[in-house]
Amino acid sequence: MKSSPVSRSGRFAGGPAAEVAQFTESISFDWRLWQQDIQGSIAHATMLRSIGVLTRSELGAITRGLKQIGGEIAAGKFAWKPELEDVHMNLESELTRRVPAGAKLHTGRSRNDQVALDMRLWLREQITALLGDLASLQRALVALGEGHADVIIPGYTHLQRAQPVYLAHHLLAYVEMLERDCARLRDCHSRVNVCPLGSGAIAGSTLPLDRELVARLLGFVDAHRRVRLTQNSMDAVSDRDFMIEFAAAGALLAVHLSRLAEDVILWVSAEFNYLKIADAYTTGSSLMPQKKNPDIAELARGKTGRVVGNLMALLTLLKGLPMTYNRDLQEDKERLFDTADTVRATTRLMAAMLRNTTVNRAACARAASDPALLATDLADYLVLKGMPFRQAHHAVGAAVALAEKSGRPLNQLTLAELQSVDQAFGRDALGVFDLPRAMAKRNFPGAPGTKEVAKQLARWRRQLEQDDLNERGSGLDRALVRIPPSQR
Numbered sequence: 001m002k003s004s005p006v007s008r009s010g011r012f013a014g015g016p017a018a019e020v021a022q023f024t025e026s027i028s029f030d031w032r033l034w035q036q037d038i039q040g041s042i043a044h045a046t047m048l049r050s051i052g053v054l055t056r057s058e059l060g061a062i063t064r065g066l067k068q069i070g071g072e073i074a075a076g077k078f079a080w081k082p083e084l085e086d087v088h089m090n091l092e093s094e095l096t097r098r099v100p101a102g103a104k105l106h107t108g109r110s111r112n113d114q115v116a117l118d119m120r121l122w123l124r125e126q127i128t129a130l131l132g133d134l135a136s137l138q139r140a141l142v143a144l145g146e147g148h149a150d151v152i153i154p155g156y157t158h159l160q161r162a163q164p165v166y167l168a169h170h171l172l173a174y175v176e177m178l179e180r181d182c183a184r185l186r187d188c189h190s191r192v193n194v195c196p197l198g199s200g201a202i203a204g205s206t207l208p209l210d211r212e213l214v215a216r217l218l219g220f221v222d223a224h225r226r227v228r229l230t231q232n233s234m235d236a237v238s239d240r241d242f243m244i245e246f247a248a249a250g251a252l253l254a255v256h257l258s259r260l261a262e263d264v265i266l267w268v269s270a271e272f273n274y275l276k277i278a279d280a281y282t283t284g285s286s287l288m289p290q291k292k293n294p295d296i297a298e299l300a301r302g303k304t305g306r307v308v309g310n311l312m313a314l315l316t317l318l319k320g321l322p323m324t325y326n327r328d329l330q331e332d333k334e335r336l337f338d339t340a341d342t343v344r345a346t347t348r349l350m351a352a353m354l355r356n357t358t359v360n361r362a363a364c365a366r367a368a369s370d371p372a373l374l375a376t377d378l379a380d381y382l383v384l385k386g387m388p389f390r391q392a393h394h395a396v397g398a399a400v401a402l403a404e405k406s407g408r409p410l411n412q413l414t415l416a417e418l419q420s421v422d423q424a425f426g427r428d429a430l431g432v433f434d435l436p437r438a439m440a441k442r443n444f445p446g447a448p449g450t451k452e453v454a455k456q457l458a459r460w461r462r463q464l465e466q467d468d469l470n471e472r473g474s475g476l477d478r479a480l481v482r483i484p485p486s487q488r
C-alpha cells in the first residue's frame, strides 16, 4: 500500500499526487522541531491520562515509545518519511505503528495548536540561548576595553575625526546597544511563553481538557509561577506575532552587529590600523598573497540582509491572512529558523573574533594626538573666560584656518598668533592640548572621561558577572515535563 498521511484516511481515496506531496511537505525543515514535538506530546498524553482518556499503561507505552523514537532521531537512525508531510505526522504515525495506544494521542489536539506549541517551545529555548550568546559578546567587548583602558582614539562623526574618546567608551557603546537587544528579547520571551495547546484546530474541544496541567508540565508559567494560557482558541492557532517580534528583535540585533562589524573592518584597514585580528579569525585571498581579510566581520555585515528579509517575509506572510490557521503559515518556519541561526552564529563569531583581536596602541596614540580633536576644548576654554559660545566657536575656527594656512597643527600656533585672532586667549590657552588632562575633564554620567569610563567598565564587569552567576536567561524558562508521580 502506498503510504498516505493519517490526515487523509477515511475521507480520501488515496494519497496526494507526488508533486503535491513535494510542494506541501515541511518535514525537510520542520524535522528540527522533533524534541519540542515529543515534549509536547508527552505533556498532552499525561493530561489525557489525568482526565481518563488514557489508562496508566497506555500513557506508559506512549511515553516510552516517544522517548525511544527520540533516542533514534538523536542517534540519526530515524527514517523521516516525506509522504507523511511534517514532523507531527511522522512522529505520530511511527508511534502508532509501535504502540497501539498512539492512536489516542491526537485526542483533543490538532496540528494547528501542536505546531503553535512546538514553535513556542523552540523559540523559548532559542531566546534563552541567544541571551547567553549576547552576554558573551558583551563580555568580549568589555574585556577588550579593560585590557586597553588607557587607549584613546579619535571619535568620529560623518566618519571625520571629531573628539577624542577612550577606545573603551567606543566599545561600551556596543555593550549598551546589545543590552537593549537583550531587553527586547526578554520582553518577546514573555509573549512566546504562553501555552496554546487545547485550542484544537480552531475551536477547542468538547472534551474536558486540562489546559493548565499541560501548561505547567511544559513550564508555561511566569516569574510568579502563574500559569500562562492563550485566551482565545482562534487567536492561538493563527497568531504568529511572537515570531514577528523575535524576527524584529533579531533584525535590529543584526543591524547592531553590522555596525560593530563595519567599525572593525575600518579599523583593521591599513588606513586606520587600530586593530589586528589573529590569523585564525581572518581569511586570505586566492590571488593576492599579502591579503588578510576580516571576513567574519564582512559576513556579519552581509548577513544582516537576510535577517531583515526574514522579518519582511513574516510580516508579508501574515498580511491580510484571514482567520484562522491557513497553510500559508507553514512558511513561517524557515524564516524564523534562519533568523535564529544567523543571529546566534554571528553573535558567537563576533565574540570569538574580538577575543582574538589586538589593539595597535601606537597607531591609536598617533591618531588621537591630532590636536584638532581638541578644538572644541579650546572653545570651551574661551567660554570659561566669559565669552559667548558662538563667538568662541568663531574665534577657534579662525585659529584653525590660520594654522592650516601656515601648514602647522593647531597646537603649534604661538600665543601671539592666537591673540591676533582673539585677545581673550591667555598664556594658559595651549595647556588645553594636554590630552590626559583633557580626558580627565569629561566627567559626568555618559561622558568619555577617564573616571567615568573606568566607572562604566567596572559597572559592566559587575553586571555581566552577576548575570553569569544567574545564568542569564535561564530564569526565563521553567521547564519541563517532569511527569509528577501522581500522573504516571
Ligand code: ARG
Binding pocket: 026, 030, 085, 086, 111, 112, 115, 325, 327, 329, 330, 331, 333
Ligand atoms: N506543517 C504544518 C505547518 O507547518 C503543520 C500544521 C498543519 N495543519 C494543517 N491543518 N494542515 O504549519
